Amino acid sequence: MLDMSTRTAYNEDHDMFRDTVRKVFAEHLAPHMDEHEEKGIVPREVWKACGEAGLLCPTVSEENGGLGLDFGYNAVVAEELSYLGSSAGFTLQNDITANYFERLGSPEQKAKYLPGMVTGDVITAIAMTEPGAGSDLQGIRTTAKEDGNHLVINGSKTYITNGQNADVVIVVAKTDPTMGAKGTSLILVDADTPGFERGRNLDKIGQHSADTSELFFNDVRVPKTNMLGAEGMGFIHLMEELPQERLSIAIGCQASAQRAFDEAVKFTKERAAFGKTVFEFQNTKFTLADLKADLQVGWAHLDWALTRHLQGKLTTGEASAAKLWHTEMQWKVMDAALQLHGGAGYMNEYAVARLWRDARVTRIFGGTSEIMKEVISREI
Template sequence: MLDTSKRTIFSPEHEQFRDTVRRFLEAEFTPYLSKFEDAGKVSREFWRKAGETGLLCPTAPEPYGGLGLDFIYNTVINEELTYAMASDCLTLQTDITLPYIVKYGSEDQKSKWLPRMVSGETISAIAMTEPGAGSDLQGVKTLARRDGDEFVINGSKTYITNGQNADLILVVAKTNPEAGAKGTSIVLVEGDRMGFSRGRKLEKVGQWSADTSELFFNDLRVPAENLLGDENRGFIYLVSELAQERLSISISAQAAAQRAFDEAVKFVKERKAFGEFVFNFQNTRFTLADMKARLQVGWAHIDWAVQQHVDGKLSVEDAAASKYWHTETQWMIVDAAMQLHGGAGYMNEYPIARVWRDARVRRIYGGSSEIMKELVGRSL
């Protein structure tokens, strides 16, 4: 269980909400985790139950079915989901796709989609990455050509979280290819549109309960009113929302690191070697001490970054630095925790194996560590 007694950003209301989240996950998620992983996706029933309990999109405005709460509630959900070893599929909807529709959607788009996203009836995805364009969004090749009152979309996307389940996809496409990044738009595509198809569910190293897919658009037509915000403003929208996305990943990384540490402490206090508990060896204690110190720093920084974001002060550069530090620190702690498990750590029956394999991708998606360093470096 996450210890929040020394944290600085949570009110009693936030902690009451955390208790609700924990009880829900204990009843509706943890007993079914292996089933979700075997299926390669979280069930739609779980999505709907999460919506009923208020675990989806709590920041959505009240007129559209949300609770109108602050991002600290998202933080609580993210921490508890990750500590329970959930994949990042629900946080993608709550932290990443929802804000685009809230901030840039038309009244019709918000009225149609927000209540369904809050309830779990609609599962969303954002389709940015392509086979030839990952962290560099300027390299997007998917085209959305205006044809009268419609857009005609052609192209493909890959590594799309929620790709198999998604009812609504926010597709990043070029509407003016000659303008480079300034010719990028975001178009809403319903999952049942003719011309849209889902490729294979991709087999990943980790995050097994997240349905990650290829998506294809072949002369797919959508009405012009499916354009999100203004035409050719998509790149600006994407950049403006990347701070929250990267903060969300930072939170996940910190919670995963804490779970890895807790698993390591529990294991070494129970396992013996050479007639001694592994915990009693100086190397073990020194390793755990280093991990604990880094976690202490990490939680203090998370609280600072979340409060900065709630206050509207978290810069793109600070968010990039946060994602870089927390995901790299997560990997250091998770790998050290596995090492303390010895051979048992490589066995899937132990939680540390799941935490370890799920952690690796966080250094890549949302912008790789190398890109994060480049962004921070440019700001110096």
């Protein structure tokens, strides 16, 4: 269990909400995680249970069916989910897509999607990455050509979180391919739209319970009213959401790193070797001491960044630095924790194995560590 005694970003209401999150996850998520991993998806009934308990999209305003809470409640969900070791796609809906709908959506779009996103009846995805365009979103090739009062979408996307479960997808497409980034728009595509197809649930190294998919758009015809935000402003809209997205990733990384550390402490104190516990060896104690220092710094920095974000002050550079540091620190902790388990660490029956596998992608998605350094350097 995460130790909250030294945290500074939360208040008593956040703490009460955390108790609810833990109870819901303990009942509806934790007992079924192996099944979710095996099937490669978290079933809709778990989404519904989380929605009924208020765990989905807590920042959505009351007029749109939500609770109108601050991002700290999202952070609580992200921390507990990551500490548990689940890769369910709740944080994508809470921390990323909900903001797009509430900030950019028309009254009709908000009314159609947001209440269901809160209850878990509507699951969302955002389709940015393509086979030939990853971190460089200006290079996307999916097009949305105007045809009277409609847009006709053609192209493909890959590595899309919630791709199998999604009821609606925010598609990043070129409405004017001649304008580069300025010709990019965001368009809503319902999953039952003719021409929209889901590809396979991708076979990943880790995060097996997260359904991650290829999506195909073959003459997908949607009304122009499905455009989310202003035409040609898609790239700017994406950039505006980056601080929260990258902070969200940093939050998850910190919590999962803490879980790996806790698992390593528990294992080394129980495992005997050469007449004493593994923990008693100086190498073990020094390794754990080093990791504990990193985690202490990480929690303090995370509370600073979270507080900055709650105040509306967190910059893209600061959020990128948070993602860079916490993801790199996470991998350091994960690898050392697995090593301290010895051969057991390579066995899937131990939690550290899953944590280690799931951690590898965090230095890639949401912008690679190399891209983070590019972004940070712009504020120097």
